[in-house]
Amino acid sequence: MIQKTSNNWQLLSIPFNQDLENELLQQHLAAQFIALTGRYLIPKKPDGSNINMQYIPEKEMLLGNAHPAGWTIGVKLRNQTVQILDENNISKPEISIEGKTFQEAFQEFKSVLQNQEIDVSQLKTEQPYELPTGGLKEGKYFALASDDAVSENIRYRHNSRLIINELAARFSDVEPVRIWPHHFDTGTFATIGRNEKNAAVKTIGLGLAIPDSMVPEPYFYLSFWSENPLDIEPNLVKLPAGKWMMPNWNGAVLGTSEIIKEQSAVNQYNLVKDFFETGIEILLKKMK
Structure with missing residues (x-):
């Protein structure tokens, strides 16, 4: 059972190590599916926020901004899947990226979007910063870390969302x-x-x-x-x-x-x- 406070802070307990770092870097790379969608398929906002995302604790998911047509892209942190959600936040296709290179996963991502009649002609992998592909495992493919490392990284996101939102409200x-x-x-x-x-x-x-x-x-x-x-x-x-x-x-x-x-x-x-x-x-x- 996860130890937590009445306001839902979850206990952190694992010293930061290589396993935790590898999982964190893979989450960082998986988040680029949301960022690339925001950069190339969602109209640009003056502050650049079209590329950012939020953490949804009840789904353990990173969720991007909505396209004008109503759909969004989410990344499930627990099992390394990329989801396309409709305007009611109901998951349509779900893409498992585990065991795939970033390029393999990206090509499948484009294909699934296209099958949903989404124009992907402008979608590409270029970012104005270096993609964190160093987080991929030996063989250069996505691979989940231990359950402990996945869970602790999820607790990082959960707790930071909790405390930063509390402080921001002031x-x-x-x-x-x-x-x-x-x-x-x-x-x-x-x-x-x-x-x-x-x-x-x-x-x-x-x-x-x-x-x-x-x-x-x-x-x-x-x-x-x-x-x-x-x-x-x-x-x-x-x-x-x-x-x-x-x-x-x-x-x-x-x-x-x-x-x-x-x-x-x-x-x-x-x-x-x-x-x-x-x-x-x-x-x-x-x-x-």
Whole structure:
């Protein structure tokens, strides 16, 4: 039985390892089916959000934006399947990508879309960033990791959606919580100040990121940006968890290795919540 809090935070318990990383990278690559659909088949939005997606916890699914005709693309994380859903979110064809190369899966994806009378003449694999194909297993095919690794990665998405949505609701000028296919982060940003042209001049970002050159494990982050320099010293008030990354980066991070030291779901949730609330309070005071 999964240990969870009353608001549904699920206990994280596995130190980040190669199995977890391989599964995370495969999820990242599978998410590109949604991103490519958004880039080439859905009309472009000014903020580029046509390529992003959200996490649907009850289905353990990444879900893209709706096409004007009403259909959407989803990726089931539990079993590595790509779904085409109609306007009522009912799955039509389902494509298993396990055991296939990315190109094999992509060609089948195009064929299934075409069979649904969807114009795929513009659909291709080019992205303005490198596709994360390094996550594919030896032999270069999709292959599910252990059940533990799949489940822990699903808990990353579940918990980040939960806490980031709770925090976002406290701001009046905030973007929807979404997953972006380049960095594969679950995040949002709140606008704290705007100029006379209604352009943002101060923002706070919050989310969950996957491992990168700054932190070698999944981590929650709190970042800030200001059009004009802020008087923020590197030795800000110490956070109850995590650490400030200044001056090399404008923000703070909390790695999963620190979170799993807490062995109850309640304590983990409170640790992450305190990290964000304390950091946000410090930044808002500096942004006045």
